[in-house]
Amino acid sequence: MAQEPWWKKAVIYQIYPRSFMDSNGDGIGDLRGVIEKLDYLSWLGVDAIWLSPVYKSPNDDNGYDISDYTNIMDEFGTMEDMDELIVKAEEKGIHIIMDMVFNHTSDEHQWFVESRKSKDNPYRDYYIWRDPVDGHEPNELGSVFSGSAWEFDEETGQYFLHFYSKRQPDLNWENENVRKGMADVVKFWLDRGVYGFRLDVIEMLGKVPDEMIGANGPKLHDYIKELYEDGFNSTGKGEEIVTIGECWSADIDIASKYTNPENKELSMVFQFEHSSLDEVPGKGKWELAPLKLQALKDVFEKWQIRYDKGWNALFWDNHDLPRIVSRFGNDKEYRVESAKMLALLLHGMKGTPFIFQGEEIGMTNVAFDTIDKYKDIEIINMYNEKINQGISHEKIMESIYAKGRDNARTPMQWDNSNNAGFTTGTPWIDVNTNFSSINVKKDIEETNSVLHFYRNLIRIRKNDVCIQKGNYQSMMKDDEDVFAYTRTFEDMKILVVCNFHNCTKDININMDTKEVLISNYDNEKIDLRNLKLRPYEAIMCRI
Numbered sequence: 447m448a449q450e451p452w453w454k455k456a457v458i459y460q461i462y463p464r465s466f467m468d469s470n471g472d473g474i475g476d477l478r479g480v481i482e483k484l485d486y487l488s489w490l491g492v493d494a495i496w497l498s499p500v501y502k503s504p505n506d507d508n509g510y511d512i513s514d515y516t517n518i519m520d521e522f523g524t525m526e527d528m529d530e531l532i533v534k535a536e537e538k539g540i541h542i543i544m545d546m547v548f549n550h551t552s553d554e555h556q557w558f559v560e561s562r563k564s565k566d567n568p569y570r571d572y573y574i575w576r577d578p579v580d581g582h583e584p585n586e587l588g589s590v591f592s593g594s595a596w597e598f599d600e601e602t603g604q605y606f607l608h609f610y611s612k613r614q615p616d617l618n619w620e621n622e623n624v625r626k627g628m629a630d631v632v633k634f635w636l637d638r639g640v641y642g643f644r645l646d647v648i649e650m651l652g653k654v655p656d657e658m659i660g661a662n663g664p665k666l667h668d669y670i671k672e673l674y675e676d677g678f679n680s681t682g683k684g685e686e687i688v689t690i691g692e693c694w695s696a697d698i699d700i701a702s703k704y705t706n707p708e709n710k711e712l713s714m715v716f717q718f719e720h721s722s723l724d725e726v727p728g729k730g731k732w733e734l735a736p737l738k739l740q741a742l743k744d745v746f747e748k749w750q751i752r753y754d755k756g757w758n759a760l761f762w763d764n765h766d767l768p769r770i771v772s773r774f775g776n777d778k779e780y781r782v783e784s785a786k787m788l789a790l791l792l793h794g795m796k797g798t799p800f801i802f803q804g805e806e807i808g809m810t811n812v813a814f815d816t817i818d819k820y821k822d823i824e825i826i827n828m829y830n831e832k833i834n835q836g837i838s839h840e841k842i843m844e845s846i847y848a849k850g851r852d853n854a855r856t857p858m859q860w861d862n863s864n865n866a867g868f869t870t871g872t873p874w875i876d877v878n879t880n881f882s883s884i885n886v887k888k889d890i891e892e893t894n895s896v897l898h899f900y901r902n903l904i905r906i907r908k909n910d911v912c913i914q915k916g917n918y919q920s921m922m923k924d925d926e927d928v929f930a931y932t933r934t935f936e937d938m939k940i941l942v943v944c945n946f947h948n949c950t951k952d953i954n955i956n957m958d959t960k961e962v963l964i965s966n967y968d969n970e971k972i973d974l975r976n977l978k979l980r981p982y983e984a985i986m987c988r989i
């Protein structure tokens with residue numbers, strides 16, 4: 447049997463560079479800041495870094511609007527810094543995974559600058575242009591960032607498509623030159639020594655706007671297969687390169703198409719089923735609904751057991767999502783306990799865990815009182831749209847506090863000095879005011895901290911084949927407070943029990959424990975037949 451790829455045993459750490467570490471006092475995180483913190487990441491024990499976009503960009507969507515895929519954003523540093531980061535990370539056994547935005551570019555990308563010049567420009571067809579219909583937008587397609595997905599361009603009297611901001615025109619993947627251009631971008635970065643790619647909204651590449659199709663268009667998988675051949679596998683080492691597609695609409699069947707090894711497309715997908723359970727179904731992310739634990743258990747069980755044509759990407763947080771401890775945990779009196787519980791619940795499962803910067807110290811959501819403190823284009827557009835619809839400031843802020851993307855984007859809290867040690871200047875977005883009690887320095891000093899818990903979890907997983915490969919089985923499925931499961935590999939068995947709520951629970955599991963591997967309370971010995979779970983208590987043991 448072929449050797450398992452490295453990424454199946456890996457834990458991957460996501461860095462949002464703008465908010466990670468500022469090395470030169472301009473208030474913006476940068477590549478030298480990442481280099482400075484490599485020792486920390488190596489101490490934590492992660493195997494790879496997924497770096498959110500660092501390419502040239504006017505930053506309409508914080509780098510997800512790329513104007514040059516093979517150059518570094520001025521604010522972040524230089525290509526020399528990037529090369530140094532790749533080399534220094536590799537020296538510590540940490541691979542770099544680049545974030546690739548292939549669905550759209552910035553409107554400042556040379557292709558678009560040309561494209562919008564005239565209808566017969568050779569680059570016209572790199573993007574999607576349509577005539578007005580009765581003096582209006584070609585159809586009703588909407589942008590994820592509010593308003594129409596079509597923008598009128600005076601210059602040539604046509605509309606162009608943008609599923610995201612107006613400054614992120616959608617590429618036309620029907621055009622072979624676009625596909626070849628992007629495969630070249632992949633090759634460029636492989637040559638520089640990176641080990642993988644996170645593929646931004648990859649599900650949109652096969653769009654057919656005239657038929658109102660965005661995600662999962664008919665040619666999507668042909669394009670990805672081609673990208674695999676001409677890009678990821680261009681050096682013949684496709685299996686060593688990890689690729690993770692961001693797929694908001696993926697269910698198991700959809701995900702399997704990308705990840706079935708026979709199809710030669712992607713290594714993993716990020717699917718969001720577990721991450722949309724606190725929304726009113728069909729109403730989008732801003733309409734809040736309480737989370738039902740049973741629903742969460744069902745979703746995880748389904749992906750753990752029925753997803754047999756793929757490997758799970760396990761995550762709670764990323765730069766688009768609110769902080770998990772504030773969302774599914776308790777960021778007040780049980781912040782530490784609940785952050786650890788959520789970590790254990792996820793890291794005990796089968797798949798590759800991803801940690802988003804700050805999650806490992808239990809960073810929380812933020813609540814700025816005025817809208818001008820927010821920087822995210824999605825938040826700002828949504829706010830303006832809803833104010834125009836007559837919805838009150840208070841009501842809108844409530845959903846921003848719960849779901850806004852800037853929750854994840856406040857600066858990393860390194861210590862309790864000014865600006866949490868993130869910058870000596872003025873940070874581009876305010877630091878969360880709780881930094882003096884929640885920061886890396888403090889968590890390193892306190893062995894009972896969330897940080898040490900994550901570090902231990904990573905170590906335990908690395909040395910345990912049962913956690914890496916074991917089969918998942920649910921337990922106590924109907925319980926409204928306890929999330930429990932086992933993992934079994936050959937004659938090894940591991941049990942994970944988590945009290946998901948702020949309550950005490952007496953439970954009885956008819957099993958003998960051999961060893962407690964990790965827990966968020968003092969638990970050297972436990973009796974599973976007579977277990978009194980405290981608020982957010984979580985235990986992983988060998989049985």
Ligand code: GLC
Pocket residue numbers: 507510511547610646647692765766
């Ligand atoms: C993805 C990114 C998000 C970005 C969007 C458009 O969802 O994660 O941050 O705004 O794509 O590129």
Ligand code: CA
Pocket residue numbers: 468469470471472473474475476521
């Ligand atoms: Ca800087």
